[in-house]
Amino acid sequence: MTINTSLLLSSAIIGSSVISCNKNDKKNSEQPNIIFIITDDQGYGDIGFHGNPYIKTPVLDRLAKQSVRLSQFYACPVSAPTRACLMTGRYAYRTGVYDTYNGGAIMATEEITIAEALKQQGYKTGIIGKWHLGDNYPFRAQDQGFDECFVHGGGGIGQQGDAEENFSNPDSSYFNPVISRNGNPEKTKGYCTDVFTDEAIRFVQQNQKNPFFLYLAYNAPHTPLQVKGDDLARYDSVRLDTSIYPSGGYPLMMNENDYENAKRVYAMVSCIDDNIGRLWQTLRDLQIEENTIIIFMTDNGPQNYRYRGGLRGKKSTVFEGGIRVPFYIYWKGHLTENKEISEPAAAIDVLPTICAITSTPLPSSQKIDGTNLYPLITGKAEQLAERSLFFVWSRGFIEPYYNIAVRKGEWKIIGETPYYMGDTALQLYYLTTDPFEKNNQAQKYPAKVTRLRKEFDAWYSSIISSPPLLKGYCIIGTPHENPVILTRQDWHGARGKYWERPDGFGWWNVTISRTASYSFELRFKEKISNKGKALVRLGSTQRSMLNNDTTSRAVYLPPFRINAGDYKLEAWYEAKGEIISPMYIHVTAIDE
Template structure:
């Protein structure tokens, strides 16, 4: 066995690298196929890459076969992982949809902005301030074309929209969820738009988004581009291609609802779904990603395109999260640790695995640096660029990863995690030895607990307070 650090070994054991890929390889073969990340020697290419950022929605950390799912087949995403770097210790910026998207779009903690305090956004009065710099607006200023296809969930018209925040083009839904066929969303209204105008298409939503993304990457682009491709799959309601009958039942319940709570109850479909249906949805997401990547390859832009695949938060209900505890909406590992894959054929070797902890704002900083864009000094980033690590093998500076969700708090420093649960109790875990967060070391390490707690409170003190509930 190669000489691995404690973190690397822990990542291999718990990170799905030793699991068979959909039953097609032995555990030993899967483990030996990946090697610890090492940057490729610098080459002379200075061409600025395109950026294709693909988000799954409520996709759990181990929902891909390359991350450990024994019953879900994801050959396209597994292939993407083999062609690039699979991260075992990557995190979303928060435990729910909207705050993570704020953190990715702005490169800052969600609590820096009023809209980011909503967990998630559920009102037309909340949203991403159009005056705030974003990944799209900063790359656009640096000469990029920008587009967002799919779920926005950072506010509704008339005040909020991707096209008001730096994206040249938008095709998708404004809200946090929608019925996959009728396109009725969380406010009970039709929610599929092209720009600021309604767009009628009653086919399965994943299919519609895939077609749009294929068309975008297939264009003859005259300059580098950014495409945020945000699927709603596998978010509830639990529907797959061919489920029109169930769709009609859910749609009828939404239309009969008289309050937003009733709409959410109908749309969330918590009286339905199954492991088998969820598996079908994740596999349809994988197929959709495969179609988009095939189009990228046909366009001959593959080598010069950075593909980043991740989830917006941890898994929910039907997700496969082993060995993690918790799920979406809380700050245990299952709520924030997400599958994350990066591929850039012209600059990064494949068949690699990285155990460097990172979270959504880091990728904002990374993409800005790779694209030659400067952050706005009036809105300093909270993320740390991984560009030097990925391209030159530079060590990342010591830093803390921070999360805040009303009555939940968490901070990761190296292998250590400070976590406060919903009951207000503080916990301390060594994630290298205990990914499942079962062995609470707070009583044994009071000084370290106090240090991490103080670090959390120092960061939290610079954020906006939550509004009174």
């Protein structure tokens, strides 16, 4: 949650919860600007510099050549956990984030983010694009340290957690989308990547005389693979041929649908490439390039089968193709160009590294899992102390040993097995000679498998009891957000996973901040076809509204009194023996 800057380090909260990354703090005017760029579902192989013979990314290729590159940098298998890691320097599960929806993408408000830390140093902070760590107070980006927020909702434009207009236009949601500016919906004009870059350029221009932190999180090339015609035309004559890919990698099988999807992804990435070029040129035009750090990474592996540089796996897996991503850091005149570092690193290292670069205090009231990479980047250190890195993902909470990985040094264990199968079912790879994870050596080195599995067990025990995992209560009835719009993005419950279906069902964890009257508007995907009744339930408080209107997509329940407290909020529509769940609920506190 945002720290009160007027209290600074003298406050009891901040004064007892920070330690200095560097004793020689710079003045704000001497601190570099930071532009942190992250793309969505762009895999390691979706850049020409990484050997892809088809994709056109001249700007990213040039950035790679002029940057320090971390060639073995890791994200999480899916989006929201990666973003929680880089924002906090902590494993996502400590922050309450464990999935991409179904209540698993809500970061605890107590977490101290990069934005909050940098604000203490006088930075202007802005986020553009994708947040994906909570859409309601107190979990929004503006509640977590960002001065300016220009973001879509949920996990992607047009998804169930996004603005209703975007969701209602699934075939064109990337064009002219509604975007939230500091909590207020704003209709935009243009393709989403262009819109976000225009906003990024505006932010840079307006803040050029002050240190700024810009988090530019493109939603592309995430599905739906909507792309501008002129970008797709660049690949009209391209005929993808996997036989020309470098030999020796993990086998890649693609069907015709994969080929078509790959071309659309490449077109979306080329659009991103053009736009990064526009932003980069803006820094030169404003003569602030030498005082601006550009960091580029992606959030996980590719969502479709396509070129991966020979790596095994894709998004959602813990194989290298699912979690290994590009990471470039560029600072003209300050960092060595075209330098490659092969030391394993991960998204948890982003916050401590940025803190070190900017002489910003690290939060000490919470465990920081990441490591400061800046000595490695500058050449002041040749390697990091050996450590283990942990990767895991499943729909819901972590399940040992399903889709888990531990990397320590050059060894990596992978689990694709239930908890009761034992160590013999785990896989072991030596990445120095087997970067494509083709030769399982678990039977040859069983003791090493057991040691790494025990490390996972200890790590699992340390994070599975993290209090935020069972919290995530959005707060209703405050001036910070009224009305509150609840979406299926944050549904809880097993049937909440069916967020696309009319018969899906879930609940929201909410805190009613004050005893008052509240109205509810239930909004459905389609017009209500049968007469029936709408119901709302919070704990033991339940109200219903008879409905005879079959021409509308919404049912309104007049205000009724609800006592302050924590609740499981449920809402549904009953008609002819069927239950239909709303896509959105507008909850409004009524002043009395």
